[in-house]
Amino acid sequence: MLHLDLRHLGEQKLRERLPQIYELAVEYLGVDPATAPIPVLPAVHYTMGGIIADGSTASTLTGLYSVGECSSVGVHGANRLGSNSLTELLVFGKVAGAAAARHAVTVAHGNGAALGLLAEAARDRALAIVLRQGGGERIATLRREMAQSMEDGCGIYRSAQTMQATCDKLAELKQRCQRVQVDDHSRGWNTEWLLAIELGYLLDVAQAMAHSALHRKESRGSHQRLDGFEQRDDVNFLQHSLAYFTGDDAPRIAYGPVTITHSQPATRAYGAAGEQAEAERKTRETSHV
Amino acid sequence: MSEPGPTIQIEVLRYRPEQEDKPVWQRYTVPFTDDMSVLQGLQHIKDELDGTLSFRWSCRMAICGSCGMMVNGKPELSCKTFLRDLLPGPVRIEALAHFPIERDLVVSVGEFVKKLEAIKPYLIPKLPRTLAEGEYLQTPAQLEQFEQYSSCINCMLCYAACPQFGLDPGFAGPGVLALLHRYNADSRDGGRDERMPILNAEEGVWSCTAVGYCSEVCPKHVDPANAVNQNKVNSAKDYFLRFLTPKGGRP
Numbered sequence: 001m002l003h004l005d006l007r008h009l010g011e012q013k014l015r016e017r018l019p020q021i022y023e024l025a026v027e028y029l030g031v032d033p034a035t036a037p038i039p040v041l042p043a044v045h046y047t048m049g050g051i052i053a054d055g056s057t058a059s060t061l062t063g064l065y066s067v068g069e070c071s072s073v074g075v076h077g078a079n080r081l082g083s084n085s086l087t088e089l090l091v092f093g094k095v096a097g098a099a100a101a102r103h104a105v106t107v108a109h110g111n112g113a114a115l116g117l118l119a120e121a122a123r124d125r126a127l128a129i130v131l132r133q134g135g136g137e138r139i140a141t142l143r144r145e146m147a148q149s150m151e152d153g154c155g156i157y158r159s160a161q162t163m164q165a166t167c168d169k170l171a172e173l174k175q176r177c178q179r180v181q182v183d184d185h186s187r188g189w190n191t192e193w194l195l196a197i198e199l200g201y202l203l204d205v206a207q208a209m210a211h212s213a214l215h216r217k218e219s220r221g222s223h224q225r226l227d228g229f230e231q232r233d234d235v236n237f238l239q240h241s242l243a244y245f246t247g248d249d250a251p252r253i254a255y256g257p258v259t260i261t262h263s264q265p266a267t268r269a270y271g272a273a274g275e276q277a278e279a280e281r282k283t284r285e286t287s288h289v
Numbered sequence: 290m291s292e293p294g295p296t297i298q299i300e301v302l303r304y305r306p307e308q309e310d311k312p313v314w315q316r317y318t319v320p321f322t323d324d325m326s327v328l329q330g331l332q333h334i335k336d337e338l339d340g341t342l343s344f345r346w347s348c349r350m351a352i353c354g355s356c357g358m359m360v361n362g363k364p365e366l367s368c369k370t371f372l373r374d375l376l377p378g379p380v381r382i383e384a385l386a387h388f389p390i391e392r393d394l395v396v397s398v399g400e401f402v403k404k405l406e407a408i409k410p411y412l413i414p415k416l417p418r419t420l421a422e423g424e425y426l427q428t429p430a431q432l433e434q435f436e437q438y439s440s441c442i443n444c445m446l447c448y449a450a451c452p453q454f455g456l457d458p459g460f461a462g463p464g465v466l467a468l469l470h471r472y473n474a475d476s477r478d479g480g481r482d483e484r485m486p487i488l489n490a491e492e493g494v495w496s497c498t499a500v501g502y503c504s505e506v507c508p509k510h511v512d513p514a515n516a517v518n519q520n521k522v523n524s525a526k527d528y529f530l531r532f533l534t535p536k537g538g539r540p
Contacts, residue, residue, distance in 0.1 A: 024350060027369060140336030183340035186307045189392035192340040 003037035010034060042156060048080050048222055049209070052242065052256070057096040063103055067096040072240075074259060078221025079268075130193045135179035139195050142173050142180065143202065149173075150206055154213055159227035163214040170207050171250065177203055208243035208251050215253045216241060220265075234265060297321040297372055298379035299330050301342060304390050312390070315339075316379065321372055327380065328356050328367040331394075344394035351508055354442030357449065358394050359383040364449035364506045386449040387458070401445055404461055408469040408484055415479030431476040438471035438516055440509040447503035447513050453496055460496040461487060463503035463513035470516040473523075485527055494520045 011034035051066035153166025184192040218233035239255035269277045304312040347353040356367045388396035447463040497517045504514040
């Protein structure tokens with residue numbers, strides 16, 4: 001078990017600057033960070049990527065705007081750091097609301113009959129899940145197998161072999177997901193039905209992540225490979241991975257341009273190497289002035 | 290064969306309107322580990338034993354405020370209440386008191402949200418401000434005036450604890466009144482005039498009989514009882530100043 005030692009900061013500073021961490025440690029673990037190290041382990045924090053959106057939060061689907069943790073508006077690069085979500089919170093929520101409202105007042109009504117047919121098809125797909133008798137697959141089992149496979153293949157260190165195994169596993173789970181059987185066949189507050197629908201989406205997103213990771217033959221940001229692609233490759237991969245939904249098959253992976261305005265990609269170094277890189281950066285900036 | 294591990298009994302008050310006329314208790318046996326929250330116990334039931342059990346949850350870390358329920362008769366966040374503290378069991382779980390049950394542990398939040406919206410829980414600037422004028426500055430002392438009250442996560446535990454709200458569902462209630470105070474007490478805010486009528490009304494602060502249980506159950510240490518009782522003073526001042534100036538002495 002790894003421990004995070006914050007004792008040198010003292011209780012007063014910890015309570016003032018890290019109140020949430022302090023409270024979690026005390027109330028969930030019974031550990032007082034002022035007097036004892038906190039046991040920690042790696043966990044998934046955030047999805048680096050999401051529904052691709054332009055600066056006004058418009059997605060590639062007309063009329064759909066995305067903002068927040070589901071969105072990839074292009075400001076975060078290959079490693080979204082903690083608290084950078086503030087940009088989503090303070091900037092893009094308002095932008096999305098205004099853009100969607102503008103769109104809603106200017107757009108002409110669509111073809112009602114055609115939309116009605118689409119809605120009926122969507123309803124029937126959802127109803128098929130809650131009405132299904134037999135099948136025998138349990139939501140929690142599939143979800144757990146998916147999470148374990150993502151941890152194994154798309155965790156902190158990655159290789160083609162482990163990522164391929166994950167892609168194969170996800171394809172299997174997508175098949176088994178067709179046989180999910182719920183206990184609850186009611187219509188009011190049926191949260192198991194919701195979980196079953198969500199499981200399908202979870203698998204779609206997992207596939208987008210695993211396949212784009214497998215195709216990316218380099219290391220960048222949070223994507224760290226150990227199988228001969230340990231370095232960043234700006235010639236071939238300074239690009240956004242784009243995963244296109246293809247129905248039941250694996251997603252199609254393509255690439256789109258990255259817009260860099262200020263922060264050039266650089267090596268993230270720690271310790272002595274980090275200090276040296278920082279000194280070089282400062283020298284460079286001074287010489288440009 | 291391996292020894293079966295320790296277990297704990299969890300009893301849940303079920304209500305499925307499509308199936309039952311009135312709530313019924315149902316008992317489950319759940320594997321017990323020392324680090325398990327009540328919420329994890331419920332999730333084990335839903336995942337492995339009975340997918341028909343409905344309850345709300347999201348963050349698992351006392352930030353979203355959606356997993357409030359009665360645990361052994363006390364309003365608690367189920368993510369922040371641990372089975373190890375409830376041994377030997379059985380642990381009895383019911384929907385939050387004083388709210389209409391929609392199903393199982395899911396209560397209706399519509400009326401609460403209406404009250405919340407009514408107090409305008411956002412900063413209303415005193416004067417329009419341009420970007421060029423920069424950000425609002427605030428001293429640590431000004432921050433301290435409201436910071437504690439800004440920790441509210443709208444979990445409604447204080448409503449389940451409040452006997453007055455139990456008697457009169459029209460009462461604005463501790464959580465909403467604490468949030469009203471959070472904005473009124475903020476030096477950047479100019480919305481006091483719009484909020485005072487809610488505070489002054491029969492169903493505002495004056496419905497509170499100062500029981501104080503709301504503050505005891507608050508998982509974020511907001512102390513709504515303190516906010517409400519400070520505002521009895523503010524409301525009284527507002528009332529008497531009304532005889533002197535039309536807006537209760539407010540600028």
